[in-house]
Amino acid sequence: QAMGYFTAVLDPDPASPAGRVSHYHIQTAYDDEQGLAQLMQRCDAITTEFENVPAPALLTLGAHRPVAPAAPCVAVAQDRVKEKALFVDVAQAHPDQAVFPAPYATITTPELLAAVPADLLPGILKTARLGYDGKGQVRVRNHAELAAAWDTLGRVPCVLEKMLPLVAECSVIVARGADGACVNFPLQRNLHRDGILAVTEVYEQNTPSPLDSKAIDAAKFIAAHLNYVGVLCVEFFVVDDGSAHGALVVNEMAPRPHNSGHYTQNACTVSQFELQVRAMAGLPLVQPRLHSPTVMLNILGDLWFAADGSQRSPAWDAVLALPGTHLHLYGKLDARHGRKMGHLNITAATPEGARATALQACALLGLPPF
Numbered sequence: 618q619a620m621g622y623f624t625a626v627l628d629p630d631p632a633s634p635a636g637r638v639s640h641y642h643i644q645t646a647y648d649d650e651q652g653l654a655q656l657m658q659r660c661d662a663i664t665t666e667f668e669n670v671p672a673p674a675l676l677t678l679g680a681h682r683p684v685a686p687a688a689p690c691v692a693v694a695q696d697r698v699k700e701k702a703l704f705v706d707v708a709q710a711h712p713d714q715a716v717f718p719a720p721y722a723t724i725t726t727p728e729l730l731a732a733v734p735a736d737l738l739p740g741i742l743k744t745a746r747l748g749y750d751g752k753g754q755v756r757v758r759n760h761a762e763l764a765a766a767w768d769t770l771g772r773v774p775c776v777l778e779k780m781l782p783l784v785a786e787c788s789v790i791v792a793r794g795a796d797g798a799c800v801n802f803p804l805q806r807n808l809h810r811d812g813i814l815a816v817t818e819v820y821e822q823n824t825p826s827p828l829d830s831k832a833i834d835a836a837k838f839i840a841a842h843l844n845y846v847g848v849l850c851v852e853f854f855v856v857d858d859g860s861a862h863g864a865l866v867v868n869e870m871a872p873r874p875h876n877s878g879h880y881t882q883n884a885c886t887v888s889q890f891e892l893q894v895r896a897m898a899g900l901p902l903v904q905p906r907l908h909s910p911t912v913m914l915n916i917l918g919d920l921w922f923a924a925d926g927s928q929r930s931p932a933w934d935a936v937l938a939l940p941g942t943h944l945h946l947y948g949k950l951d952a953r954h955g956r957k958m959g960h961l962n963i964t965a966a967t968p969e970g971a972r973a974t975a976l977q978a979c980a981l982l983g984l985p986p987f
Contacts, residue, residue, distance in 0.1 A: 625659040629644060663675075665691065668694045672695060673688070683795075687846065693843070697746070704716075707842050711834075716866070717866065719781055722737055722777045724777055736779070740777045741754055745773065763777065783855070785824065787832065788853065789804055790875060792889070793846060802889065807852075816914060817877045818913075818971075832853050847897065849872055850878060941971070946959035961978060
């Protein structure tokens with residue numbers, strides 16, 4: 618809308634925040650034929666805000682309109698088995714700059730469960746589908762716990778990942794056009810709590826430079842391998858391998874603008890959201906520039922509850938009195954524990970300044986320091 622386009626949102630939620638501010642809100646299920654037909658009538662190009670939209674719906678839309686990301690790309694992100702296989706294929710295609718996933722095994726049958734090698738334990742058992750923000754994941758130390766965890770998860774297809782000595786978590790956001798042009802944001806350093814992103818820090822040299830370029834290249838290789846169009850986030854682990862900088866391991870991808878890239882609204886010359894629109898509309902993709910060191914704090918529904926469980930309003934006035942603070946609330950009507958309600962971007966002239974202000978904001982809001 619800021620770029621002059623009319624928008625339509627298909628969302629079954631009558632109180633959809635995006636639906637309420639869009640020019641058109643098509644209130645149907647994601648796979649409703651009439652809703653999809655109406656979306657095609659309204660739109661010249663279509664995207665998805667999260668990856669659990671049914672891939673067949675995107676396939677239907679893609680037969681008639683440009684859809685970015687395309688259904689096959691979303692289908693890969695919806696299935697950890699396909700996603701891991703993709704990462705291995707990309708790494709093997711670029712042996713000089715290979716970034717592999719953690720050692721893993723696919724578990725779909727009791728026979729495959731019994732065949733899991735001992736050197737993958739301890740590990741994390743993850744459902745192949747519909748797992749996000751720490752959901753559908755169980756840590757296991759031995760074969761007995763692995764078997765019990767698979768039972769708990771309903772014996773659905775799963776991936777067991779070997780536990781590695783984690784040093785840091787980071788992510789890279791790239792944007793790729795239909796013409797193959799690809800640009801990137803800087804490497805983002807992330808902190809998760811209970812499987813949900815809590816803090817993102819972005820500034821020059823926030824991670825060792827050899828890892829920066831390797832992660833950026835790996836994300837671009839993945840986008841090119843998929844013939845991807847749009848904004849793509851690839852998440853990585855930095856693990857301790859005995860070297861000075863550590864080693865990169867690719868974790869997962871998100872075929873959309875990503876929570877860890879929300880800082881780009883206030884700290885970069887162009888945001889991830891504008892690049893998504895540019896990719897959809899066939900406009901030039903410009904290389905973003907980080908103009909300010911920044912910290913992003915994720916705002917969860919927990920902040921609306923006092924220690925005794927009563928509801929309250931967070932101290933936004935005190936937070937907004939801090940220099941360089943930019944509050945973005947999503948307009949969700951109900952605050953719930955663990956629900957993403959918004960984010961706070963803090964920009965400053967120096968990394969130390971951004972971090973200091975972010976810690977002040979944490980204290981005002983009752984968030985733990987980082």
